Amino acid sequence: FTPSSVCAAAPNVPYINSKTAAAIDVSLMDPATSPSYTLPQLMELAGLTVSTAFHKTYPPNNFRHVLVFVGPGNNGGDGLVAARHLKLWGYDVTCVVPKLKDEYFEKLKRQAEDCGCEMLSEEPAAGYASLLTSETVIIDSVFGFSATGPPRAPYDTIVPFLHSTSAPVMAVDIPSGWSVDSGDVNDTKYSPDSLISLTAPKTGSKGFTGRHWLGGRFVPKRFEAEFGIKTEDIYEGAEMVRELTTTSDDAYSVVYVTAPNGDSAQSIASELVSTKTVACVNIIPAVKSVYAWKGKVETDDEVLMMIKTRQERVKDVEKIVKKLHEYETPEVLVVGVEGGSEEYLKWLGESVEKKTKKDKDEE
Ligand SMILES: NC(=O)C1=CN([C@@H]2O[C@H](COP(=O)(O)OP(=O)(O)OC[C@H]3O[C@@H](n4cnc5c(N)ncnc54)[C@H](OP(=O)(O)O)[C@@H]3O)[C@@H](O)[C@H]2O)[C@@H](O)CC1
Ligand SMILES: [K+]
Structure with a gap:
C-alpha cells in the first residue's frame, strides 16, 4: 500500500516583522522592478490563497x-476576494463591510455581491x-500588518466581538487586535481557530496555537535573499498554501474491528476512509475467532480490520x-500508537480530518 501523497514535515519558515512585511509589499509593486505586480493582482492572489486555506x-x-468581517485596508480586500470564491465554492457568505477604502474596493464588494x-x-x-x-465560521480580515493602536470606530465593536465569540475564526495574516510584532500583548485572550499567514508569518503570531497555513505562492524567489523569507520551495504540487501547524505531539491509534466477511468489512472501511475519519484500513482475511458467547464456546470465520486514525x-x-455493523456487540478495540516513521505518521495525520475547536467544544 502506497499513500498517494506523502507529506514531509511542516517546514520551519522564518517569521518577519511589520516593517519587513510592508517593505515586501512595496517591493512586489515597485514599478522599477520588471515585472511588478499591481495591487489588484496581489489582492486576487491573496484572496484565493485565503479561500483555499479556508476550504x-x-x-x-x-x-x-x-x-x-472586512476591514479598511488590504487585509479587508483579501476578505472580500475570499468571500467571492467561497460563495462560488458552495458556502453561504455574509460580509460585514462598514467602510470601503476606494473605488477598487467598491468593485470588489460589488463583484462579491454579484x-x-x-x-x-x-x-x-x-x-x-x-x-x-x-455552521458559521468567521473570517477575520479586519486588520493586517499596518494596523496600530486600539481599534477605532466602527471596528471598536467588531474586534471585541471577534475576541469574545465562541464561533470558530480563521484570521487573515494576523489576529486583529494582536500586535503584528509582539502578539497578544494587550492580553485580549483572542485565540482564533486557524490562521492564514501571507508571504511569511508575522513575529506576533509566534504564540499562535491553532491550525496555521502559509500562502504566498506569488512572491519571486529573489525575495529570499533580499528579505530572508522562504518562497516557492515550501509548496507542493499545485497547492496555494502549506500547513505550518506542528503535528509532532499528535497522537494516533489503531482500532481493531472484526467483521463476518470481506463485503461487510469493505463497506465499513469505505465509509471510514471516505469521510476522512481514518487514514487507512487493512482488511485481513480468513481470521478464525474463538470466543465465549452466552455460555457457549463459538468458533467463527471472520475478517479483521486494522484501522489507523488520529486518537x-x-x-x-x-x-x-x-x-x-451487523453484530449486536461488535469488537472495537483501541491500541495507542507509540511511534512510527515520521513520514508515515505525517501522512496519517494529513489523511484524517482533525477536529476543530467547535467540534471539541460540542463534545
Ligand atoms: N504582501 C502580501 O503578501 C500581501 C498582503 N496583503 C494583505 O494586505 C495587508 C496589509 O494591508 P494594509 O497595508 O492596507 O494594512 P491593513 O492592516 O489591512 O489596513 C490598514 C488600515 O487600517 C486602518 N487602521 C490602522 N490601525 C487602525 C486602528 N487601530 N483602528 C482603525 N483603523 C485602523 C488604517 O487606517 P489609517 O491608519 O491609515 O487611518 C488603514 O486604512 C496584509 O496584512 C495582507 O492581509 C494582500 O492583500 C496583498 C499581498
Ligand atoms: K486579520
Missing part, C-alpha cells in the same frame, strides 16, 4: 456559512451574534462501526 480547514459539507454574497454595512440591531448559525477521532470510528 481545507472548513469543508462546506460541515461548515455551510461564512461570516467575513456572486451572491450578502452585504451588511453596519451591526444588526440584535448584534453581530445574531448573524451566527451553528481524537476514535469515538467517531466507534459511532460509524456501530451504525454499520
